[in-house]
Amino acid sequence: MAIKPVDPFDCIVFGATGDLTLRKLLPALYHRLRDGQIPDDARIIGAARSDFDDKSFRLRATEAIGKHVAKGDLSKPLTEKFAGMIHYARGDAATDGGLEALAKLLNEKRDRIRVFYLATSPDLYGPICNNLQAAGLVTEHSRVVLEKPIGHDLASARQVNDVVGEVFTETQTFRIDHYLGKETVQNLLALRFANVVFERLWNADVIDHVQITVGETVGVEGRGDYYDHSGALRDMVQNHLMQLLCLLAMEPPTSLDANAVRDEKLKVLRSLKPIAPHEVGNITVRGQYSQGAIDGKGVPGYLADLGEGRSSKTETFVALKAEIQNWRWNNVPFYLRSGKRLPQKVSEIVVQFRGAPFNVFTREDAALSPNKLIIRLQPEEGMKLELMTKSPEPGGLHLSPTQLDISFEKAFGTRYPDAYERLLMDSVRGNPTLFMRRDEVEAAWSWVEPIIEAWEESREPPRLYPAGSWGPTSAIALIERDGRTWYEEIR
Numbered sequence: 001m002a003i004k005p006v007d008p009f010d011c012i013v014f015g016a017t018g019d020l021t022l023r024k025l026l027p028a029l030y031h032r033l034r035d036g037q038i039p040d041d042a043r044i045i046g047a048a049r050s051d052f053d054d055k056s057f058r059l060r061a062t063e064a065i066g067k068h069v070a071k072g073d074l075s076k077p078l079t080e081k082f083a084g085m086i087h088y089a090r091g092d093a094a095t096d097g098g099l100e101a102l103a104k105l106l107n108e109k110r111d112r113i114r115v116f117y118l119a120t121s122p123d124l125y126g127p128i129c130n131n132l133q134a135a136g137l138v139t140e141h142s143r144v145v146l147e148k149p150i151g152h153d154l155a156s157a158r159q160v161n162d163v164v165g166e167v168f169t170e171t172q173t174f175r176i177d178h179y180l181g182k183e184t185v186q187n188l189l190a191l192r193f194a195n196v197v198f199e200r201l202w203n204a205d206v207i208d209h210v211q212i213t214v215g216e217t218v219g220v221e222g223r224g225d226y227y228d229h230s231g232a233l234r235d236m237v238q239n240h241l242m243q244l245l246c247l248l249a250m251e252p253p254t255s256l257d258a259n260a261v262r263d264e265k266l267k268v269l270r271s272l273k274p275i276a277p278h279e280v281g282n283i284t285v286r287g288q289y290s291q292g293a294i295d296g297k298g299v300p301g302y303l304a305d306l307g308e309g310r311s312s313k314t315e316t317f318v319a320l321k322a323e324i325q326n327w328r329w330n331n332v333p334f335y336l337r338s339g340k341r342l343p344q345k346v347s348e349i350v351v352q353f354r355g356a357p358f359n360v361f362t363r364e365d366a367a368l369s370p371n372k373l374i375i376r377l378q379p380e381e382g383m384k385l386e387l388m389t390k391s392p393e394p395g396g397l398h399l400s401p402t403q404l405d406i407s408f409e410k411a412f413g414t415r416y417p418d419a420y421e422r423l424l425m426d427s428v429r430g431n432p433t434l435f436m437r438r439d440e441v442e443a444a445w446s447w448v449e450p451i452i453e454a455w456e457e458s459r460e461p462p463r464l465y466p467a468g469s470w471g472p473t474s475a476i477a478l479i480e481r482d483g484r485t486w487y488e489e490i491r
């Protein structure tokens with residue numbers, strides 16, 4: 001299907017020399033150009049303090065494309081064309097007069113769409129927005145894209161939102177949670193609202209519980225300074241895992257209009273049962289990786305990754321049990337876990353259905369295992385539905401669980417676009433459906449804040465788990481106390 005190009009735009013990336021820009025944003029834009037979605041006269045303007053000019057920054061961008069785009073998708077003429085769209089505006093965007101070079105470029109094309117992408121430290125969001133306004137660069141066709149984290153807690157999130165809100169309206173503000181741009185995450189909407197088979201069963205009558213696991217094999221990878229102030233709860237759960245939970249649990253929206261979808265997600269966040277301080281120890285687990293092995297290769301522990309002589313109580317693993325207090329989900333626990341240095345990079349949602357109400361196969365070799373729907377977000381995006389079937393051997397009706405298996409790659413035989421490709425184009429088009437609205441971010445902070453406070457007050461350090469394991473044993477106990485187990489497929 002031919003892709004319709006978006007209108008001409010200027011995409012200004014603050015923090016242009018940083019890892020996110022080079023590893024994710026530039027490759028994402030390259031792919032969109034390759035697919036014919038970016039018009040030839042669009043401009044990508046890198047803004048940062050480092051000493052580059054157009055020529056040297058284009059070189060840096062070309063290197064990044066060579067490194068982060070798959071070989072089969074690279075082409076020299078296209079890379080040259082892409083480099084030609086790139087400009088560099090040097091300056092300290094957070095101080096007076098720091099936007100002169102940028103203003104000169106932007107004022108050449110005043111009427112076109114401007115996407116200000118803030119890939120900087122969040123404490124610069126306010127100063128940069130204020131400066132953009134003071135320099136007269138915020139036009140009616142401008143939008144701002146904010147990377148997470150939005151704040152460090154509820155109060156700081158409100159503060160960031162207030163400052164940004166003085167310059168950009170809510171409809172001009174695009175708060176990124178890149179999980180929402182992942183293909184399979186969008187597929188959750190299709191699974192639920194474009195099919196009838198699951199939605200009729202999507203409730204506490206039929207579903208026993210839900211698990212959401214986001215595991216990573218990497219450690220803190222040189223981001224120790226940021227990560228040690230954040231930890232897994234702030235870095236992954238408050239945003240990515242809670243957004244997944246919202247899409248899975250929300251009521252059908254009245255349409256796919258941005259506010260209709262976000263209203264429903266917000267209702268889920270507001271229905272989450274608040275966690276009282278005395279419950280935190282029972283229904284949350286925090287862990288920190290120690291030395292271990294991943295894929296048979298020894299890896300250091302978190303403290304060694306931070307640097308010699310460092311001590312830290314920051315969690316690199318979280319498991320918790322959440323409950324949604326509404327008619328649909330009453331008494332259906334949602335078990336969430338996420339961690340670094342786990343045995344596999346895997347993001348998946350497991351919907352565990354209840355068992356059959358009565359077993360007619362009692363005279364056969366037939367313990368019935370309840371149905372399971374496994375939605376794999378990465379890697380190998382797809383869905384599996386575990387069903388009981390008769391196995392073909394003779395001598396009676398022997399049953400065994402079998403999987404209906406849809407691999408999206410096999411089904412569509414195409415490259416899966418990176419989340420940033422979709423989100424960047426949505427910000428140009430001005431479609432905020434897959435971005436977080438202010439009230440969602442704040443509601444998510446309100447729910448996690450008591451956990452953060454209880455952990456801070458507790459004298460107990462996080463439980464250690466060896467790198468390459470599925471977290472501390474207390475995470476297993478968390479779910480097994482309820483008579484359930486974590487789903488872990490041997491891959």
Ligand code: BG6
Nearest residue numbers: 148178216218235236240347378
């Ligand atoms: C980011 C976190 O938001 O998501 C990182 O800050 C994490 O710590 C990353 O590694 C995981 O994203 P993905 O797309 O690789 O699952």
